[in-house]
Amino acid sequence: MKKYATFLWDCFRLSFVGDWRYHLWMTILTLVALFGLYAYCQQLVYGLVTTGMTDQVSWGLYIANFTYLVGLAAAAAMLVIPVYVYRNMHLHDVVIFGELLAVAVIIMCLLFVMADLGRPDRFMHLFWRFNFPISMLTWDVIALNGYLLLNLHICGYLVYCAYCGRRPSPLFYVPFVFIAIVWAISIHTVTAFLYVGLGGRPFWNSAIIAPRFLASAFAAGPAFIILTLQVVRGCTRHRVSNDALLTLRRIVQVAMIINLFLLACEVFTEFYTDSAHVESARYLYFGLQGHRALVPWIWSAVAMNLAATALLVLPASRGLRVLNVACVLSIVGIWIEKGMGLIVPAFVPTPLGEVVEYFPTSHEIAICLGIWAFGLLLYTIFVRISVPVLAGELTYEKRAAAPRVEAAPTREGNLAKE
Amino acid sequence: MAHSREDKHESAPHSGQAAPEVSRRGFLAQGTAALAGASAVAAALSPLRHLAPGDVPTVEEFFQKHYKEMTDEEKRQVFARIRQAAEKRFGVELDLADPPPMDGVEFVYGLNISRCIGCRRCVHACVEENNQSRAPEIQYIRVLQMEKGSINVETADHHYDPPLVPDADKYYMPVQCHQCAKPPCVKVCPVEATWQEPDGITVIDYDWCIGCRYCEAACPYWARRFNFAEPEIPQEELNPNTAYLSNRPRQKGVMEKCTYCLQRTRVGRMPACVEVCPTGSRKFGNVLDPESEVAYILQHKRVYVLKEDVGTIPRFFYYFDERGSRYREPITADGPGGDA
Numbered sequence: 001m002k003k004y005a006t007f008l009w010d011c012f013r014l015s016f017v018g019d020w021r022y023h024l025w026m027t028i029l030t031l032v033a034l035f036g037l038y039a040y041c042q043q044l045v046y047g048l049v050t051t052g053m054t055d056q057v058s059w060g061l062y063i064a065n066f067t068y069l070v071g072l073a074a075a076a077a078m079l080v081i082p083v084y085v086y087r088n089m090h091l092h093d094v095v096i097f098g099e100l101l102a103v104a105v106i107i108m109c110l111l112f113v114m115a116d117l118g119r120p121d122r123f124m125h126l127f128w129r130f131n132f133p134i135s136m137l138t139w140d141v142i143a144l145n146g147y148l149l150l151n152l153h154i155c156g157y158l159v160y161c162a163y164c165g166r167r168p169s170p171l172f173y174v175p176f177v178f179i180a181i182v183w184a185i186s187i188h189t190v191t192a193f194l195y196v197g198l199g200g201r202p203f204w205n206s207a208i209i210a211p212r213f214l215a216s217a218f219a220a221g222p223a224f225i226i227l228t229l230q231v232v233r234g235c236t237r238h239r240v241s242n243d244a245l246l247t248l249r250r251i252v253q254v255a256m257i258i259n260l261f262l263l264a265c266e267v268f269t270e271f272y273t274d275s276a277h278v279e280s281a282r283y284l285y286f287g288l289q290g291h292r293a294l295v296p297w298i299w300s301a302v303a304m305n306l307a308a309t310a311l312l313v314l315p316a317s318r319g320l321r322v323l324n325v326a327c328v329l330s331i332v333g334i335w336i337e338k339g340m341g342l343i344v345p346a347f348v349p350t351p352l353g354e355v356v357e358y359f360p361t362s363h364e365i366a367i368c369l370g371i372w373a374f375g376l377l378l379y380t381i382f383v384r385i386s387v388p389v390l391a392g393e394l395t396y397e398k399r400a401a402a403p404r405v406e407a408a409p410t411r412e413g414n415l416a417k418e
Numbered sequence: 419m420a421h422s423r424e425d426k427h428e429s430a431p432h433s434g435q436a437a438p439e440v441s442r443r444g445f446l447a448q449g450t451a452a453l454a455g456a457s458a459v460a461a462a463l464s465p466l467r468h469l470a471p472g473d474v475p476t477v478e479e480f481f482q483k484h485y486k487e488m489t490d491e492e493k494r495q496v497f498a499r500i501r502q503a504a505e506k507r508f509g510v511e512l513d514l515a516d517p518p519p520m521d522g523v524e525f526v527y528g529l530n531i532s533r534c535i536g537c538r539r540c541v542h543a544c545v546e547e548n549n550q551s552r553a554p555e556i557q558y559i560r561v562l563q564m565e566k567g568s569i570n571v572e573t574a575d576h577h578y579d580p581p582l583v584p585d586a587d588k589y590y591m592p593v594q595c596h597q598c599a600k601p602p603c604v605k606v607c608p609v610e611a612t613w614q615e616p617d618g619i620t621v622i623d624y625d626w627c628i629g630c631r632y633c634e635a636a637c638p639y640w641a642r643r644f645n646f647a648e649p650e651i652p653q654e655e656l657n658p659n660t661a662y663l664s665n666r667p668r669q670k671g672v673m674e675k676c677t678y679c680l681q682r683t684r685v686g687r688m689p690a691c692v693e694v695c696p697t698g699s700r701k702f703g704n705v706l707d708p709e710s711e712v713a714y715i716l717q718h719k720r721v722y723v724l725k726e727d728v729g730t731i732p733r734f735f736y737y738f739d740e741r742g743s744r745y746r747e748p749i750t751a752d753g754p755g756g757d758a
Binding site for chain 1: 455458459461462463464465466468469473474475480483484487554556560562570571572573574576593602605606607608609610611626627628629630631632634635636637638639640642643644645646647648670671672673725728729730
C-alpha cells in the first residue's frame with residue numbers, strides 16, 4: 001500500500017517535471033482549460049441559454065464533440081487488435097499510448113455530457129433510478145464508464161508493474177485486453193444506437209449509422225495515434241519504429257475507404273429516393289429554405305475525406321510527411337462529419353417542419369476548447385509519466401536507493417534520474 | 419526532433435551539480451507557480467458568486483426521492499417546501515395539489531380541423547394556466563398554418579401573423595403533446611423522470627429531471643420544452659392553482675410539457691385550451707365512457723392521427739366535419755353548425 005502511495009506521489013511529481021517546452025505547453029493547456037471552466041461556471045449560473053441551443057435544435061457542439069470523441073477512443077482497440085489477435089509485434093511497444101489516449105478521451109466524453117446537462121447537480125439520480133435496459137443512454141453510461149475502467153486498469157497495472165520492476169502477469173491484464181476490444185466496438189455501437197433508435201428523426205433512423213460510425217472511428221482514432229506517436233518519439237526517448245506507423249497507416253487506409261463507401265450508400269439512398277425524409281440531408285448538403293449554415297462545413301469535410309483517402313491509397317503516404325497530412329485531413333474531416341454533420345441536421349427541420357438554424361455561442365466554444373485542452377493535458381501527463389516508468393528509468397528500487405537530496409521533490413533531482 | 423533529446427541529456431548533469439542552491443530558488447518558483455495557479459482557478463470559478471440562493475440544492479432537495487418512491491408523509495414535507503420556495507420566489511401563496519388519476523378514465527383529445535380558425539387563443543390560455551416562462555417564452559401548443567391539399571408539415575407556416583384569421587386559402591392544425599400510448603420520450607429517459615400515468619397522461623417529475631434533453635430529441639411531435647434559463651413569470655400572472663406533476667413553477671435546466679391540464683381535468687374540469695377555444699374545435703374527454711363526446715367523434719367522424727407511421731399511438735386525434743365546416747357554410751348561431 002505504501003508502495004502504491006509512493007507510486008502515485010511520484011506520478012504526481014513527475015507531471016510537473018520537464019523542459020521549458022513542456023512547461024509552456026502545459027501552461028497554455030491549463031489556461032485554456034481554466035477559461036473553459038470559467039465559461040462553464042457562467043453556464044451554471046445562467047443556464048443553457050448561454051449556448052446556441054434552442055428547443056428546435058436541442059443538441060449542439062457538446063453532443064457533437066462527444067460523438068466524435070467516442071470514435072477517437074477506438075484508437076486503443078485498433079492498436080490492441082493487431083498485437084494481441086494477430087501477433088503483429090510492430091505495435092507492441094505503442095499499445096499503451098493507445099490505451100492512455102482512450103482513458104483521456106473517455107474522460108473528455110464524460111465531461112462533454114456533463115456540460116450538456118441542464119441539472120448536473122442531479123447526476124446522482126442516475127444511480128438511484130436507472131432506466132436500464134430501456135433507455136439507450138443508460139447503456140451508454142455503462143459502456144463508456146466500463147471502457148474507462150478497463151483501460152485505466154490495463155494502463156495502471158502495466159505502468160505500476162514497471163515501477164515495481166516486476167514482469168506484469170498476463171493473467172491480470174490479457175483477459176481485460178480482450179474484453180476491452182469487444183467493449184471498444186460496443187461503445188461505438190451503443191452511441192450510434194442512441195441516435196438510430198429515434199423514429200421521429202428520419203436523418204438518424206437508419207441502420208447504416210452504426211457501421212459508418214465504426215468505420216470513421218477506426219480511421220480517426222489510429223490517425224490521431226500516428227500523429228501522437230511522432231510527438232512522443234520527438235519529445236521523449238521512447239522508441240517508435242516506422243513499421244508501427246505504417247501498420248497504423250494501413251488501418252486508416254482501409255477504414256477511410258469503407259467510410260467513403262458507406263457515405264456513398266447513404267447519400268444514394270437519401271437523394272435517389274427523394275422522399276420527404278431527405279429534408280435533413282438536403283439541409284446538410286445543399287441548404288433548406290435559404291438556410292445554409294452547414295453547407296460549407298460538410299463540403300470541406302467531404303473534400304478532406306476524399307483527399308485523405310486518395311493520399312492514403314497512394315504509395316507516397318509511406319513517407320511520413322504525406323502520411324501526416326493525410327492524418328490531419330481525416331481527423332478534421334471526420335470531426336466535422338461525425339460531429340456537427342451527424343448531430344445538427346437531425347434537428348433541421350424540426351419534426352413539425354420548422355427550419356431553425358444552430359449557431360454555437362462563444363461560451364459554448366470556450367467550454368469545448370476547455371474540455372479539449374483538459375483532455376490534452378491529461379494525455380500529456382499520462383505520456384509524461386509512463387514513458388520513463390516503462391523504460392525502467394523510474395522505479396521504486398531506484399528511488400529508494402537514491403540519496404536523500406535527490407529524493408526530495410525538486411525537479412532537478414528527477415531530471416537527473418531520467 | 420533529434421536535438422530536443424540532446425537538450426535533456428545536457429540539462430540533466432548540469433542541474434544536478436547545483437542542486438541545493440537551485441532547490442531554494444526552485445522552492446520560490448514553485449510557490450509562485452502554485453499561487454498563480456490557485457488564483458487562476460479562483461478567477462475561473464468567480465462567476466459562481468452570481469448563483470442565486472435557490473440554485474444550490476439544499477440537503478433535503480439533494481436527497482429528495484423520485485415522486486413514485488415518496489411516502490405520503492414525505493410528499494407532505496416536499497410539498498410544504500415547494501410552497502415555501504414559491505412564496506419566496508413569487509410572493510404568492512401556492513395551492514399545490516396532487517390529484518390522482520381517476521379509475522376507469524383514459525383521456526383523449528380531438529381537434530376539429532374543419533373549425534379551427536388559427537386564432538392561437540389556446541396557445542396563450544395554456545401559457546397562463548400552466549405557468550410557463552414568459553421570458554424566454556415557452557409555449558406547449560404550436561399552431562401550424564397548412565396549405566390546402568397537403569398534410570405535409572414541412573410546407574406549414576409556424577409564424578403566420580395576418581391582421582385577421584382565418585385565411586380562406588389555408589387550414590390550421592394545432593399540435594401539442596399527443597400523450598402517446600407508446601411514448602418515445604418515456605422510453606429514452608435515463609432516470610425515469612418522465613412516465614405515463616394510468617389515465618394516459620405523460621408527466622414529468624421536475625425535481626428528478628437531469629436536463630439531458632434526450633426526450634426532446636425523441637419526440638416526433640416536438641411537444642417537449644426545455645427551460646434554457648430561469649423561467650420568468652410576473653407575480654400577478656402566476657396561477658396559484660397548481661399540481662405537483664403539472665403546472666407548479668419550474669426551475670431552469672429541466673424539461674416540461676403539456677399534461678392535458680391534469681390539475682383541472684383530474685378534478686372534473688376541462689383543459690384551459692378547450693375552455694378558451696371560440697369555435698369549439700377542441701374536444702376532450704374520457705374515451706372509456708361510451709357516452710362521452712370524444713367517444714362519439716371517434717365512432718362517427720372522419721378521424722386521423724398525426725404521423726401514424728412512427729407508431730406512437732397518440733391519444734390526440736384530428737377530425738373533420740361533414741357539415742358546418744368553416745370552408746363550406748358560415749358558422750352562425752342559428753346555422754347548421756357542427757353535429758358533434
